[in-house]
Amino acid sequence: MAALPPARQYQLQRCVQKLGLSASTSLHWPRLDLALTHVSADPIHNYEQLELLGDAVLRLVATECLQDQFPDATVGELSALRSILTSDRTLAQLAETLGLGNYLQLSEAACKDTLGQPARLADAFEAVLAALYLETHNFSLIRPWLDPHLQRKAREIQQDPARQNPKVRLQELTQAHTKTRPTYRTVEQRPIDGDPQRFLAEVWFQDIPWAKGYGSTKKQAEQDAAAAAYDTLYQHLMPDTAPSTRTS
């Protein structure tokens, strides 16, 4: 990768300062430039490979951040939160807050495609995370500024009243798009009172099992399964949007 024009490098320095990194942070600027180059600006050298890595970087950072923030949450709750935190919709919102769009290189035609902007921002955001990860092969350039954003978002999601009843929420989703509703197959797999895996529930929709859940009661297992299925079903029923957290 060739050295960058000074104007672009100055732009990228402003960009990382907006994320919350120190102005003196020394980075591999051409890689950060790549992370902020859409395929319409360069069909070969663009953010796509970094985005693939960044998706995994984000998933790990979000998991660790959530486990630190909610040490008593169940795996099902954490997994549902993680799925929303790493959705395109949440990422696009974060990227917007951080002003990432100002630094993204696009073709003129892509610029006019405003509907595609949230997905591009989400993708570029993941690519930027990958570029920062590759500097150190750990998360020292990411977690200090990203954790507070993820924590705030996670609190908002948790406080959302619609999340208190995942079965109702899932049924509303499926009935808004189809004439059928999800069904549950629930079995008592261990006869021990209080065992958090006493019941196992599977949520089925359109002849497909979408997720499993566990609980010490039948109801808990089904709620857990519904929560785990929501985002995947949302993506399949509304492929061009990310799950609504109903918080914004």
Add this chain to the structure above:
Amino acid sequence: MAALPPARQYQLQRCVQKLGLSASTSLHWPRLDLALTHVSADPIHNYEQLELLGDAVLRLVATECLQDQFPDATVGELSALRSILTSDRTLAQLAETLGLGNYLQLSEAACKDTLGQPARLADAFEAVLAALYLETHNFSLIRPWLDPHLQRKAREIQQDPARQNPKVRLQELTQAHTKTRPTYRTVEQRPIDGDPQRFLAEVWFQDIPWAKGYGSTKKQAEQDAAAAAYDTLYQHLMPDTAPSTRTS
């Protein structure tokens, strides 16, 4: 977490040596013990939280390892490979190779449930990766021994003749389980010869779009979409197994 009985600690030391770590590696042994404790052995202190983190650790390690191994592969190819590398089936095979089952604590009843063993091994394997990650917050205790396994597996998958034609393979999968076959909606989105995103294909099945693909030809875009959809569709049509790599 209390100190471990010396016999268990000795067991765990043997376990990490089998992974390929040095005998003198100093670890947080109670955490590794947790990673190798199934819920049937302890309903509260078991590998479930570590498994959630380990799933993300593995995804990141697999992505980086694949990008290093195949620097010229497309994002679609890498994504399809990653999905197989991180499937329960691949993980259970790796865990088997590494003898992880010998160190997994289970109830007697769970021991007799041999059908459940591959999933337990896959889960415990992810939990062990999380325990090793938490030692250093980087992958220095993981990649040196895991990369060669992932690379070997990735080569096997790549050489599998069935993967050469993802559309045929996807059609075989859907027709083995249903009476319908996937369809493709393909549009020319840019009129430039050779542009790797000239065509965009979506693969639809049972009224749901399962994946997108891109290519400089219509056929390439559809093959890319079929490859990207395979593992997700496999999981939905055969929820209790992981995608077959047809290599073992």
